[in-house]
Amino acid sequence: MITVMKFGGTSVGSAEALKRVANIVANKEGEKVVVVSAMSGITNFLVSVVDNPMTDLDGILDQFAEKHLSTAAQLFEGETLEEFRTEFEARMTGLRAAIDADRDDPFYGDAVVSQGERFSSLLLAYVLRSMGHRSVALTSEDAGIVAVGQPLSGSADLLNTATGMTMKVKPLLSMGVIPIITGFYGVNAQKKPLTFGRGGSDYSAAVVANAIDADMLEIWTDVDGFMSADPRIIPDAVKIDEMNFGEAAELAYFGAKVLHPRTIEPVRLKHIPLKVKNSFRPDEPGTLIHHLRKSKNELLRSVAAKTDLSIITISSAEIAYRPAMVARIIEKIAEINVIIYSISTSLSTVAFLVHNNDVKMTLRQLNGLSGGDIERIDVKNNVALICAVGDNLLDKCGVSGDIFSAVKEAEANVEMISEGASDVSLNFVVPMNKVVEVVKILHDKYIGVIE
Ligand code: ASP
Ligand code: MG
Numbered sequence: 031m032i033t034v035m036k037f038g039g040t041s042v043g044s045a046e047a048l049k050r051v052a053n054i055v056a057n058k059e060g061e062k063v064v065v066v067s068a069m070s071g072i073t074n075f076l077v078s079v080v081d082n083p084m085t086d087l088d089g090i091l092d093q094f095a096e097k098h099l100s101t102a103a104q105l106f107e108g109e110t111l112e113e114f115r116t117e118f119e120a121r122m123t124g125l126r127a128a129i130d131a132d133r134d135d136p137f138y139g140d141a142v143v144s145q146g147e148r149f150s151s152l153l154l155a156y157v158l159r160s161m162g163h164r165s166v167a168l169t170s171e172d173a174g175i176v177a178v179g180q181p182l183s184g185s186a187d188l189l190n191t192a193t194g195m196t197m198k199v200k201p202l203l204s205m206g207v208i209p210i211i212t213g214f215y216g217v218n219a220q221k222k223p224l225t226f227g228r229g230g231s232d233y234s235a236a237v238v239a240n241a242i243d244a245d246m247l248e249i250w251t252d253v254d255g256f257m258s259a260d261p262r263i264i265p266d267a268v269k270i271d272e273m274n275f276g277e278a279a280e281l282a283y284f285g286a287k288v289l290h291p292r293t294i295e296p297v298r299l300k301h302i303p304l305k306v307k308n309s310f311r312p313d314e315p316g317t318l319i320h321h322l323r324k325s326k327n328e329l330l331r332s333v334a335a336k337t338d339l340s341i342i343t344i345s346s347a348e349i350a351y352r353p354a355m356v357a358r359i360i361e362k363i364a365e366i367n368v369i370i371y372s373i374s375t376s377l378s379t380v381a382f383l384v385h386n387n388d389v390k391m392t393l394r395q396l397n398g399l400s401g402g403d404i405e406r407i408d409v410k411n412n413v414a415l416i417c418a419v420g421d422n423l424l425d426k427c428g429v430s431g432d433i434f435s436a437v438k439e440a441e442a443n444v445e446m447i448s449e450g451a452s453d454v455s456l457n458f459v460v461p462m463n464k465v466v467e468v469v470k471i472l473h474d475k476y477i478g479v480i481e
Contacts, residue, residue, distance in 0.1 A: 031060035036235030039070035041309040045104035052157040061203040065235040068146025106160035147212035165208040177216030177224040184224035186237040195241040232290035240296040250309040255317030274322040280455040284417035329476040330420040345406040412462040440467040
């Protein structure tokens with residue numbers, strides 16, 4: 031039995047947290063591979079180093095070193111601490127070199143922001159050693175994690191990563207060694223670090239689980255699992271015990287910040303179950319995500335909401351008959367990397383759902399469209415996307431009717447709908463001032479209801 035265990039920034043954020051994590055790892059039966067994020071706050075710090083070249087770099091790096099060294103000194107001593115220091119200094123030299131490198135290199139940012147995980151992984155490996163376990167810290171380079179794609183938004187090359195890890199990591203497991211691997215990045219074809227986007231260590235862990243054919247992926251974070259709704263809106267929201275991959279992917283994407291949305295795919299591909307657990311309350315069962323067969327009784331598993339969005343509606347005569355025009359519009363928006371949460375079309379309009387903060391940029395970009403093709407652009411600010419998730423949604427007749435009658439009860443106007451794009455979620459847009467009411471009514475009516 032191989033388990034991949036991933037610990038986030040707060041779970042490795044202090045000596046106390048690291049000790050707790052080391053105990054969780056040590057108590058796990060069977061073979062285990064650990065993936066870690068940087069200590070909390072560290073990646074943000076590295077991003078600021080990339081964004082604004084520091085005048086007092088030495089002073090700032092001293093603080094960086096001090097944070098890790100003082101944590102180490104609370105966790106182990108003597109020879110272990112000395113050995114740690116030696117490896118630590120080598121990594122500090124690497125960090126300095128990454129910061130001093132050529133800023134014009136397109137992968138400069140990746141090289142710097144990916145440094146934090148090298149230090150947290152070293153700390154955890156040494157805590158485990160000090161407890162008498164065999165453990166090594168492996169960088170993504172050491173482990174053979176291969177990445178492809180653009181700076182700061184890489185994806186893993188699953189096949190090559192599997193080959194690399196089979197050679198470099200698997201043998202350690204059979205020797206009883208616990209590898210602690212850096213999350214967040216892989217190496218590209220030029221052998222340079224390429225990060226998977228902010229919060230990407232969850233995805234790294236799923237990639238590792240896929241590559242070594244793990245039996246289970248555990249994502250250890252600071253909450254008990256996925257909830258049936260945001261508890262700040264719905265005080266009696268309940269924790270979800272289990273759900274399927276599709277439901278988890280939609281929820282992770284649209285609402286809950288429990289898990290990076292990209293975590294699902296690498297494990298789903300290999301049918302590896304995933305558990306979300308709380309490292310501060312390890313005895314809690316968490317949420318299990320797997321190929322769950324449809325539950326008969328519940329209409330909805332969870333209701334999530336994404337707030338602060340805007341609808342941009344582009345009017346142009348008979349646009350539906352001019353797909354090239356639609357393509358050009360989407361291309362223009364893609365150029366600036368704005369996330370489109372939903373699209374809907376009619377004969378003469380195309381409507382896009384984007385974040386409020388992206389509206390200005392998007393409009394500027396659309397102004398650049400040549401020709402007098404666009405008749406009008408309208409913007410409706412301050413709407414929210416409600417995402418009703420459940421694996422019974424498309425099978426049962428009249429489900430949308432039920433859901434929209436709940437919306438009517440809240441006297442909310444539905445501004446946009448996307449149904450059927452995913453077979454586990456019904457997404458629709460309502461004005462921001464109706465969000466709480468709509469979520470409440472849906473939650474009361476359809477979650478946990480046995481028909
Ligand atoms: N340390 C990285 C970040 O903060 C990756 C992660 O935490 O998942 O974005
Ligand atoms: Mg982090």
